[in-house]
Amino acid sequence: MLTPAGKECRYFYGDYYRGRVHEECRLLADAIPPLTWKASLCDTCPVPEILQANACKNMVLTPSLIRPFPFIRQQVQIRAYCQKTQRAVSEPQVGCGECHPLPAVFTGENLD
Numbered sequence: 844m845l846t847p848a849g850k851e852c853r854y855f856y857g858d859y860y861r862g863r864v865h866e867e868c869r870l871l872a873d874a875i876p877p878l879t880w881k882a883s884l885c886d887t888c889p890v891p892e893i894l895q896a897n898a899c900k901n902m903v904l905t906p907s908l909i910r911p912f913p914f915i916r917q918q919v920q921i922r923a924y925c926q927k928t929q930r931a932v933s934e935p936q937v938g939c940g941e942c943h944p945l946p947a948v949f950t951g952e953n954l955d
Contacts, residue, residue, distance in 0.1 A: 847882040850891035870906050871919070878908050881917075888919045889935075896936040899943060901927040904935070 846855045847866070854870035870890060871878040890904065905922045923932035925939040932939050 846885040846888070846891065848885040848888070850885070850888075851895070852885075852888075852891045853894060854890060855885070870904060871908075874906050878906060883916060884908075884919055889921055890919065893921065893923075893935045897938045899925075899938050901925050901942050902932060902935065902938060 844852065844855050844857055846852050852868075854868055856867050856869055858865040866880075866882065868880040868884070871880045871884075890906075893904065903924045903926060905924065907920045907922070908917045909920045910917050921935060923935035924930070925932050925942065928939050928941045930939065937945075
């Protein structure tokens with residue numbers, strides 16, 4: 844579903860049936876403890892880009908809300924964890940490297 848920022852995200856839910864306007868981020872709602880969602884968080888949220896670049900079923904995204912400086916509004920920060928390899932993923936757009944190995948073209952190995 845399209846977020847208020849115009850990006851496709853599977854965690855965003857909007858109910859507009861018969862004039863209702865109920866919107867929520869299910870990733871933030873399922874966090875422990877649940878995080879409060881605002882439409883402005885979708886503007887800088889990295890989740891749609893992560894989901895577009897990496898659709899690994901083993902990767903679990905854990906959100907947190909941060910405020911880099913006191914005068915800047917809140918932003919979503921994501922930590923990724925691979926359930927298959929049981930380790931943290933440093934770059935969620937690429938993945939852990941074990942579930943879906945990169946082709947030799949991208950790793951710079953000899954193609955002969």
